[in-house]
Amino acid sequence: MLLSIYVVLAFLHLATSSPKIVGNCKENGTLNCPGIEKGSFNHITWTKQPSFRIIRRSRGQIWPYDFNRTAYLTDENSLLLPDLTPEDSGTYECLIGANPWGKNSKSTVILEVPVCVTGPPIPEPPDQPIP
Helix, strand or coil: CHHHHHHHHHHHHHHHHEEEEEECCCCEEEECCCCCCCCCCCEEEEECCEEEEEEEEEEEEEECCCCCEEEEEEEECCCCECCCHHHHHHHEEEEEEEECCCEEEEEEEEEEEECCCCCCCCCCCCCCCCC
16 A cells, blocks of 8 residues: 555656756746745745755845856746856755745746857958949
């Protein structure tokens, strides 16, 4: 009986996949933290896996961590990454610390930023007079 419960839980875990977002190179990317309501938490922290802390909101204050790029936390607690590059691709987690007697939660978002495509070079006009 206990084994069948573990099998069902494992199946449910595999069946619930993380949302995948495809961002455009050189544009802003916004990652939403699903399931969070304004004021329903004690703190929220965004991380990039494997273990990079990005930014945190606690008691109305925003605390950026020593992350390798600029990042912002919106009023809706979404993570805003300006000027996306392929290096921003990865797995991000929104960690929600509940108010007392609440339940902590975590949401995962996968960001994919394709290689930046640049157009072909524009040829220089010839140095010949126009007839």
